[in-house]
Amino acid sequence: MAAYGYVKFFHIFFMAMWAMSAVGAYIFYLRATIFEVRDNPENEELKKRLVWAYEQFDKTVILEHIAFPLLLITGAILYYLGGWSLAQHWLLVKLVIVIGFFIPLELLDIWISHILGPRITRRRNEFPDEWNSGRALHLKFLLKSSPMIRITVPIVILLAAAKPVLW
Numbered sequence: 487m488a489a490y491g492y493v494k495f496f497h498i499f500f501m502a503m504w505a506m507s508a509v510g511a512y513i514f515y516l517r518a519t520i521f522e523v524r525d526n527p528e529n530e531e532l533k534k535r536l537v538w539a540y541e542q543f544d545k546t547v548i549l550e551h552i553a554f555p556l557l558l559i560t561g562a563i564l565y566y567l568g569g570w571s572l573a574q575h576w577l578l579v580k581l582v583i584v585i586g587f588f589i590p591l592e593l594l595d596i597w598i599s600h601i602l603g604p605r606i607t608r609r610r611n612e613f614p615d616e617w618n619s620g621r622a623l624h625l626k627f628l629l630k631s632s633p634m635i636r637i638t639v640p641i642v643i644l645l646a647a648a649k650p651v652l653w
Contacts, residue, residue, distance in 0.1 A: 490567045504553035
């Protein structure tokens, strides 16, 4: 049963890596620069900084998308090693959130970040309007998904840590 503790450590590590990598980049690199550019749309230096901020954000999103599958894998291993069942309602609620919200959200984010994003970034200088509309789509995704993430991630952590009896 010693393996359970090690797997749990990695599960928690990958959860932190998944939940915090892009969030930190969004808050500290991207959001502030977007607001500055909106307030000063003619400032060329700010526009260059915005491109840089998006590039830094894209790098951290890669970490997020590496961590998420590893989080799912370690979660499945914990389920097996721990002898859990869906009769434990905390686990059922956690899995509904993970399968019903996090997985579709990550699939959409992967498509935006790694399929659409590189395609429009390669043509940024040729078609700046396409790049701007693609980035606007990614920003819209971030703005729409962030409130739900701020609610569901702490709920999942609480469920995993406290394992409450729900009904």
